[in-house]
Amino acid sequence: MEHNTPKFQEEYAAKIPAMTLLANLGWTFLAPAEALALRGGKQDQVVLREVLRKVLSNRTFVFAGESHPLSNNSVDNIISQLCSPALNEGLRHANEKIYNHLLYGMPVTEFVNGKKVSPTIQLIDWHNLNNNEFHFTEEYSVTRANGLDSRRPDIVCFVNGLPLVVIEAKRPDGNAQKGPTVLEGISQSLRNQRPDEIPHLFAYTQLLLSINGSEGRYGTVETPEKFWAAWREEDINDAEMLALKNKKRSSDDINALFAHRHPRDLAWYQNLLAGGDLMLSGQDRLLISLLSHERLFDMVRYFTIFDQKIGKIVGRYQQVFGIKRLIERIQKRRSDGSREGGVIWHTTGSGKSFTMVFLSKTLILTDALKQCRVIVVTDRVDLEDQLAKTFASGGELSSKKDRESAMATSGKRLAQQIGRGNERIVFTLIQKFNSATKLKNATTQAQILLC
CATH class of the missing domain: 3.40.50.10810 (Tandem AAA-ATPase domain)
Known part of the structure; x- marks a missing residue:
């Protein structure tokens, strides 16, 4: 009977529905322990280095009409550069530098038959989605700048091991005097970007979302609270969204999302599915509209700019x-x-x-x-x-x-x-x-x- 009781905490109202929808959108879930292992067990590292290494090891360059694999030395150099964001010049500068690497690639030095060549290697394959790795995790612990404690963003999404999206999930029932809970998520995101917090995570992020189960807003690095925006979808209709929301998944897929959790969480979700097709929420519409793979790539590649006066704009x-x-x-x-x-x-x-x-x-x-x-x-x-x-x-x-x-x-x-x-x-x-x-x-x- 306990599992039939509606849950209004952020876990059941916002976070678990967001995670299951991300899985339906083609993102691969990593339990917190798996994500930590992929960054060498170090919470002060925010890039999934092993995923990035795997992707780069499969990248090639063309010289004299022939395709050549990247050398281990080039792979190491790219990872070293990417994992050392220039935060000494401020978060915005560091984020713009990494954004340019994402958009235009990174040059490397290679030797082919004794000849020095300098190809540019793409970190993201913008033209072929299947040549990229999409992962997400929850409760992503990141050591603060002071090195003493940590922050844990609710959900982080990675493309090729790089944390491009950070999501804060809040409960839907806010205190009327404090305003909507979506604003709490925005406030938390802005706090976490401060120099004494976890700016090294946000040096990579392109989209930031705040959701509360029923609605959501989005922004990017250093977006002031008043400019976090709602979204109105024009290309994906409700029938398509409902199909994504209620996509049938195997028991193994569902169990993978809940294996690290208390058994009651899986029981609650299975009971929810037993009630029939789930309805769309404003949160669902935002996630589908911005975090389907193709749309995310469009937003990052075409609809992101840096203005010297205003800052980063999406x-x-x-x-x-x-x-x-x-x-x-x-x-x-x-x-x-x-x-x-x-x-x-x-x-x-x-x-x-x-x-x-x-x-x-x-x-x-x-x-x-x-x-x-x-x-x-x-x-x-x-x-x-x-x-x-x-x-x-x-x-x-x-x-x-x-x-x-x-x-x-x-x-x-x-x-x-x-x-x-x-x-x-x-x-x-x-x-x-x-x-x-x-x-x-x-x-x-x-x-x-x-x-």
Whole structure:
């Protein structure tokens, strides 16, 4: 009779449902003792080194038309670099450095038949999900910076041994005077990022979630509480989500999740399943939307930027789905070979500048569109300057020279940039199109753009 009683503690209301759903999404569970063994039994180490080593040992590089495996020395060097985040310059800097390694890979030195080569090795295979390892664990003990005690985030998700997601699970019944329990999880996550806590874990994280069984919010490293966002899914319908939530799993799979727990936890879960299909919660929708493997890769690769003023930014659902629809549209061709166009409507303060940066990044990283050029048209000098700074800060204009060459300083310059230039990004005021098309040698491209 005890197991029929509803449980409202965070374990039964939030954490166990989150863990079972992650397993249904294709994440492999590691009991806390297994996860500790994979990091050499050291709680001050946060990377699952043995998993990372296995992945890197299977990576290859091409030289002179032939594929070669990584040497043990290169594998050791990559692991050594990755496991020593530069926290002396602050968490944000350390996180950005590791993010760049994730996105662009890491160079190594190899010798093939006596010849020195310097290939770049991808830590994550962004194009083939099956070439990556996905694990998660609970109660992940990490030694604090003082070396005396530890913190235990509720759930940590790893890709190739790197802790990319941290989840705090809270009970759904909060104290009304303290506010929703989701806020407690956010507060705990922010506390754990402080220099005297466990910042070495957050040097790797890309998404942070706070859930309470019925709802959830997400952010990233150093996201202030007020900017942790809800999610509204537009691509995965409820029928698909319900199928994932109620995916039938073998007894062995279920037992693996509960083997390290008290038997009553497994009995409670089995009793829950006996009642029939489980309903979707807001927590389920958030986890499916952000932590299915493909979506997580999209969020990390396309919808994450670092702004020098604001910090690390991860896209909101409006930006993500707006850009997804735009990418789908511009890949379509009319009968005359031209592309389809469209409009994304923004209100003041809705993040349109960052939407443009996300879009440019997505275009450049999408194989079918990476040769594209982006022309940003505004109607005010101050907005043009602001956008240029946003692009530069977000990493799309890597130097002052890039930014200067991207600016259309006159109608003549604009016509030249469009017709014969090779700048990937061009900024212009709409007024300059008027003078550009009146030039004797005005390009047909400028005329077409004006139309």
